Amino acid sequence: MPAFAGGDQRFSFSLHLSEEQRELRDWVHGFAVEVVRPAGAEWDEREETPWPLIQEAAKVGLYGFDFLANCYADPSGLSLCIASEELFWGDAGIAMSIMGTGLAVAAIYGSGTPDQMVEFVPQCFGDAADPKVAAFCSTEPEAGSDVGAMRTRARYDEARDEWVLNGQKAYATNGGIANVHVVTASVDPTLGSRGQAAFVVPPGTAGLVGTKKLRKLGLRASHTADVFLDDVRLPGSCLLGGRDALEARLDRARTGQRATGQAAMRTFELSRPTVGAQALGIARAAYEYSLDYARTRVQFGRPIIENQGIAFALADMRTEIDAARLLVWRAAWMGRNNQTFEAGEGSMSKLKAGEVAVKVTEKAVQILGGAGYLREHPVERWYRDAKIYTIFEGTSEIQRLVIARAISGLQLR
Numbered sequence: 001m002p003a004f005a006g007g008d009q010r011f012s013f014s015l016h017l018s019e020e021q022r023e024l025r026d027w028v029h030g031f032a033v034e035v036v037r038p039a040g041a042e043w044d045e046r047e048e049t050p051w052p053l054i055q056e057a058a059k060v061g062l063y064g065f066d067f068l069a070n071c072y073a074d075p076s077g078l079s080l081c082i083a084s085e086e087l088f089w090g091d092a093g094i095a096m097s098i099m100g101t102g103l104a105v106a107a108i109y110g111s112g113t114p115d116q117m118v119e120f121v122p123q124c125f126g127d128a129a130d131p132k133v134a135a136f137c138s139t140e141p142e143a144g145s146d147v148g149a150m151r152t153r154a155r156y157d158e159a160r161d162e163w164v165l166n167g168q169k170a171y172a173t174n175g176g177i178a179n180v181h182v183v184t185a186s187v188d189p190t191l192g193s194r195g196q197a198a199f200v201v202p203p204g205t206a207g208l209v210g211t212k213k214l215r216k217l218g219l220r221a222s223h224t225a226d227v228f229l230d231d232v233r234l235p236g237s238c239l240l241g242g243r244d245a246l247e248a249r250l251d252r253a254r255t256g257q258r259a260t261g262q263a264a265m266r267t268f269e270l271s272r273p274t275v276g277a278q279a280l281g282i283a284r285a286a287y288e289y290s291l292d293y294a295r296t297r298v299q300f301g302r303p304i305i306e307n308q309g310i311a312f313a314l315a316d317m318r319t320e321i322d323a324a325r326l327l328v329w330r331a332a333w334m335g336r337n338n339q340t341f342e343a344g345e346g347s348m349s350k351l352k353a354g355e356v357a358v359k360v361t362e363k364a365v366q367i368l369g370g371a372g373y374l375r376e377h378p379v380e381r382w383y384r385d386a387k388i389y390t391i392f393e394g395t396s397e398i399q400r401l402v403i404a405r406a407i408s409g410l411q412l413r
């Protein structure tokens with residue numbers, strides 16, 4: 001694994017990838033070619049968590065905190081996007097099984113104290129001999145796009161210095177099979193989303209139960225489940241960021257002060273380029289496959305790419321993919337270099353990449369004709385996998401809402 005030197009200095013934006021970034025891209029691409037792509041169809045059909053592949057990723061150093069920390073250290077901010085695009089190019093269901101843990105880790109990394117990071121992050125991954133996964137559980141049956149409607153409650157039991165959680169979480173990636181669950185809950189419902197906090201539920205905690213794996217359109221290898229929390233008792237130290245930080249935040253909200261830097265919104269904006277990069281990986285896979293097919297499939301005595309209708313479709317696909325990547329890289333660079341997201345640039349990147357993935361994979365199916373509709377070719381799977389990118393981590397409509405609010409300065413709803 002190529003290593004990046006740390007440091008917080010401002011880093012100029014450049015489209016020229018450094019040697020380390022090119023090495024990272026080629027290394028992850030090699031893993032995607034040799035390990036992930038060949039296994040994609042099988043694990044999609046099995047609809048099971050691909051533990052042997054997670055283990056393989058751990059063995060080569062692609063799954064674990066060292067890998068993520070190295071990506072975070074890249075001063076350009078691009079490394080995680082580059083790695084994600086390559087891994088999801090291989091297969092999205094397997095890649096999500098490998099990368100899904102990153103959501104919980106990002107929450108611990110973003111809001112936790114140094115002690116919490118040291119204690120919980122290694123437990124999210126386990127080790128190569130016995131890999132584990134982690135889950136980030138925020139969505140609820142009545143609180144999807146409307147995060148402020150969250151009903152899961154966290155009550156503090158002062159006498160025992162314990163938090164008691166009750167509620168239900170929906171559609172959590174790795175929910176129920178995770179070693180570590182990060183769960184959001186309302187501490188003060190009168191404050192809406194500003195009265196919420198995130199908690200780590202350590203391995204083996206009583207009262208947390210996942211449903212069986214939900215059956216999905218795409219990303220079928222990746223485990224998705226609802227999670228029930230029934231009097232889940234957690235040590236006080238499981239509140240991410242600690243009690244003083246929470247009380248200070250609640251006080252600010254109660255006295256009507258603005259949230260400092262709109263912290264929660266910034267966290268979402270920071271994670272969105274990586275999600276966009278995942279969508280890009282699927283789109284690029286479908287584009288490359290259909291380009292090859294169009295060059296070799298002969299109808300009316302010539303390869304179908306010699307029809308402008310096909311060639312122009314491919315030109316549009318490539319243009320859209322490249323445009324989406326520029327938005328993804330810009331937002332990733334802005335996040336890493338503490339730039340203000342003045343126009344919802346994080347949301348723009350995820351919105352564009354998600355919609356491009358849906359359009360490009362649909363077009364790829366069309367270019368393959370009947371073959372595109374059959375499971376013998378991977379494009380039907382990529383078409384199914386792509387759709388989630390206009391839905392999770394904020395739907396396309398919610399991304400537009402964030403952008404519209406940012407550019408108008410209005411609290412549009």
Ligand SMILES: Cc1cc2nc3c(=O)[nH]c(=O)nc-3n(C[C@H](O)[C@H](O)[C@H](O)COP(=O)(O)OP(=O)(O)OC[C@H]3O[C@@H](n4cnc5c(N)ncnc54)[C@H](O)[C@@H]3O)c2cc1C
Binds near residue numbers: 136397401
């Ligand atoms: C495979 C998968 C994995 C997931 N993984 C996780 C996970 O790990 N952790 C987690 O917490 N969640 C996860 N989710 C949940 C996901 O983030 C939510 O499904 C998503 O945020 C949308 O919420 P919802 O499904 O309740 O849709 P709703 O909020 O009910 O939205 C329904 C429709 O209404 C639209 N809509 C809602 N409000 C507005 C508005 N104000 N203006 C315009 N349109 C609006 C939406 O855009 C959408 O089209 C996952 C979901 C899936 C399917």
